[in-house]
Amino acid sequence: MNILIMVIFVVLAAFTLAAGVMVVTVKNIIHAALWLIASFFSVAAMYLLMEAEFIAIVQVLVYVGAISILVLFAIMLTRHVTGEGVRQLYKRWWIALIVAAALFGVLIVPTVFNYEWAVQPSGAQISIASTVEIGTAFMREYLLPFEVASVLLLVALIGAIVIAFEERSTRRRVLTLAEEVEQRRQRNESLRLAPTTHASETSE
Amino acid sequence: MPDIQIPSIDLGVSLQLLIIFGGAMVLLLADLFSGEGNKRIVGYIALLFVVGAAAAGVPYWDAPRSTFNGMLVLDNFALTLNWIFLLSTAITILISLEYLPRQGIERGEYYALLLFALGGMMLLAQGTDLIVLFLGLELLSITLYVLAGFAYPRLSSEEAAMKYLLIGAFAAGFLVFGIALLYGATGTSSLAGIANKLGSGLAADDVAFMLAGAALVIIGFGYKISMAPFHMWTPDVYEGSPTPVAAFMSVGTKGAGFAALARLLLVALGSQYATWGLILAILAAVTMVIGNVSAVAQTNVKRMLAYSSIGHAGYILMGVLSAGSPAAANRGIEGFLFYLLAYSLTNLGAFAVLIALEQRGEAAWSLDDFAGLWHRQPFLAIAMALCMFSLAGVPPTAGFWGKFYVFTAAWEAGLQWLAVVGVITSAIAAFFYLRIIVQMFMRDPVREISPSLDRNLMIGVGLAALGVIVFGISPTPVIDLVQGSVLALSR
Amino acid sequence: MVPVSYYVLLSAVLFTLGVVGVLTRRNALIVFMSVEMMLNSANLALVAFAQRWQSANGQILVFFVITVAAAEVAVGLALLVTIFRSKRTTDIDEINTLKG
Numbered sequence: 001m002n003i004l005i006m007v008i009f010v011v012l013a014a015f016t017l018a019a020g021v022m023v024v025t026v027k028n029i030i031h032a033a034l035w036l037i038a039s040f041f042s043v044a045a046m047y048l049l050m051e052a053e054f055i056a057i058v059q060v061l062v063y064v065g066a067i068s069i070l071v072l073f074a075i076m077l078t079r080h081v082t083g084e085g086v087r088q089l090y091k092r093w094w095i096a097l098i099v100a101a102a103l104f105g106v107l108i109v110p111t112v113f114n115y116e117w118a119v120q121p122s123g124a125q126i127s128i129a130s131t132v133e134i135g136t137a138f139m140r141e142y143l144l145p146f147e148v149a150s151v152l153l154l155v156a157l158i159g160a161i162v163i164a165f166e167e168r169s170t171r172r173r174v175l176t177l178a179e180e181v182e183q184r185r186q187r188n189e190s191l192r193l194a195p196t197t198h199a200s201e202t203s204e
Numbered sequence: 205m206p207d208i209q210i211p212s213i214d215l216g217v218s219l220q221l222l223i224i225f226g227g228a229m230v231l232l233l234a235d236l237f238s239g240e241g242n243k244r245i246v247g248y249i250a251l252l253f254v255v256g257a258a259a260a261g262v263p264y265w266d267a268p269r270s271t272f273n274g275m276l277v278l279d280n281f282a283l284t285l286n287w288i289f290l291l292s293t294a295i296t297i298l299i300s301l302e303y304l305p306r307q308g309i310e311r312g313e314y315y316a317l318l319l320f321a322l323g324g325m326m327l328l329a330q331g332t333d334l335i336v337l338f339l340g341l342e343l344l345s346i347t348l349y350v351l352a353g354f355a356y357p358r359l360s361s362e363e364a365a366m367k368y369l370l371i372g373a374f375a376a377g378f379l380v381f382g383i384a385l386l387y388g389a390t391g392t393s394s395l396a397g398i399a400n401k402l403g404s405g406l407a408a409d410d411v412a413f414m415l416a417g418a419a420l421v422i423i424g425f426g427y428k429i430s431m432a433p434f435h436m437w438t439p440d441v442y443e444g445s446p447t448p449v450a451a452f453m454s455v456g457t458k459g460a461g462f463a464a465l466a467r468l469l470l471v472a473l474g475s476q477y478a479t480w481g482l483i484l485a486i487l488a489a490v491t492m493v494i495g496n497v498s499a500v501a502q503t504n505v506k507r508m509l510a511y512s513s514i515g516h517a518g519y520i521l522m523g524v525l526s527a528g529s530p531a532a533a534n535r536g537i538e539g540f541l542f543y544l545l546a547y548s549l550t551n552l553g554a555f556a557v558l559i560a561l562e563q564r565g566e567a568a569w570s571l572d573d574f575a576g577l578w579h580r581q582p583f584l585a586i587a588m589a590l591c592m593f594s595l596a597g598v599p600p601t602a603g604f605w606g607k608f609y610v611f612t613a614a615w616e617a618g619l620q621w622l623a624v625v626g627v628i629t630s631a632i633a634a635f636f637y638l639r640i641i642v643q644m645f646m647r648d649p650v651r652e653i654s655p656s657l658d659r660n661l662m663i664g665v666g667l668a669a670l671g672v673i674v675f676g677i678s679p680t681p682v683i684d685l686v687q688g689s690v691l692a693l694s695r
Numbered sequence: 696m697v698p699v700s701y702y703v704l705l706s707a708v709l710f711t712l713g714v715v716g717v718l719t720r721r722n723a724l725i726v727f728m729s730v731e732m733m734l735n736s737a738n739l740a741l742v743a744f745a746q747r748w749q750s751a752n753g754q755i756l757v758f759f760v761i762t763v764a765a766a767e768v769a770v771g772l773a774l775l776v777t778i779f780r781s782k783r784t785t786d787i788d789e790i791n792t793l794k795g
Contacts, residue, residue: 005697006697009701013701016709017708021712023732024712024715024716024719029722029725032725033724033728036728039735043735047739047742049697050697050702050743050746052742052754052757054754055754055758058757058758059738059761062764062765063764067731067764067765067768070768071724071772074724074776075724077776078779093718093719096715096718096719097718099714101711103711103714104711133751134751134755137755138755138758152762152763152766153766155766156765156767157769159773160773163773163777164773164776164777
């Protein structure tokens, strides 16, 4: 049983890391987003392996279901320039690599590798936080962060609207296809009639 | 199915927060019902809430208590910080009232967002749990991303928001991983709990873990307070953001970030002063040097103020880290609070003068635009001169006492070299502050600019300048205030 | 059971990968994804530590981190799309009206 779990863990870990490497290195941004989803999924599987089922579900719902989809939407909305062929890396990417390697080497590796973990009580039933326990904690010990999180979400909601919402007076309305065709026809006509109006129109 | 019993909550502790958050919701509604092109009314209501929240804190002076399972405290330290934040927000609202319509970016959500940001700052001052600090910081940051991009038809504003957002998200990553490591080492996320664990002795391995986590958390906060070497974003973001927002950021994020950092360092990691003291002292010195030396080369006053705010982060950090040393524990906190108050007033005043010079569509931020201001707008010139003197630390202004305080704190903490670096960099800084004063009083106007000085802006500038000079001449009330604030910071 | 240290090590590697992504890639969207990976790795570490301490606290912290990540992404992508509308690029080096 233990060996089976170990094997599952190793496979998942390898997959997570591979997906992570792909996110950071692939050229095509849609592929990067899909690899990101894959890495989220395998992390969710790891939560299940640690018997944190509530977090695993939330991970799938929020990260895969909401965040990744939002990212994909953003890619679609900005797709003209996000394809392959543009320069992808900073000119001095190797400096960044050194910084990251230093961060990893100096800060994290020694602490994790040299660590002697307290051996868990073998045989004893390990109590794992159940969903009920987590729910109760939200209403008791963690009431304040819970409330603040709701305010945070409200702010994000308002913020996204303030940024992206186009007011009638200040921004162009999104046109339907018929209107767009009509507008183009009119523009072509006006161009044919009076080429000089062209400049004023495009600068609008 | 057991009943969930919500523990009894002392609402007094969160009263100010409740007023501010509730006020923000009311503002959203008020915005809905106020007519197009007349959003000032929303701003006035916001002012009412800010004043109300400030008054609501008075009965809690000298009555420290905590609630929400010890996650939120209201001691004198937090209360003083709250008052400083409320004052900064009030001035920010005053200087925004006419700026927004003039720039054609007036929308009622602006004031609601300002109050949300203020709530985040107050959470940072009052929170005693890493998760509350994290949520407070994110609440503040997310609001500021939106506010930085508020002038959105202007590309520079959008870019500033984007830059700030990418850097902020990156910093949040460090912060969260740091919190994870701290939790892993100690098994708790409460600051007092961490202090207890450290006091009772951790295994050597756990200490290494804890230090790695603390380093990452400090990096995360370092971005927010623009401490070198994490300061690079500051000038770009300040320059691109709408000017009142830049003013708010320069005092708000910094103050709140330092408040949380102070609590974290002094309450949770106080026993580890030997480890972080020297590192932070070096970083503070680097911050002061980089900020002030880069500011010398600037001819754009807004960018110059941004660089100088980096330098001031170094001075504030000096106060905070001195408080870690037992020899200067009280003096450091006093210095930090006094400096923060002086710096907030002064910087808001300076930015407000920039706002008066800023016309729609063109910005008069170059040094030449200040030439001869004395002849055109004596009031603005005097206010600006006072602010510059205060930033430079010339007596008798509030800035002088702030500097005096933090330098003595560093000296008493045994960091004489740091105090010397501080004095030298202040001398460098005096050069570019005085250059503006010379421009204003001794040169003739280079080009025609008509500063627009309305009543609200005048009150804002006047309030800031008055505070700078009054607290400079008789600092006793403030000193009493900050001395009272020290006692309650449990250690 | 898989030892907790394995999870922590894995999360550290993931975190570093995220940092590399942020520092080397120029596309704002990929930078975003890298940041999400950093947050995700922190979550993994938190859940692992929750197992170590046998308490629900770590898992609850994860919940809040996920909330914040969602909020940040909502605002961030809204900004990104707006800036793209006015500038037609998501390359952060070309977002340079402001001299850096």
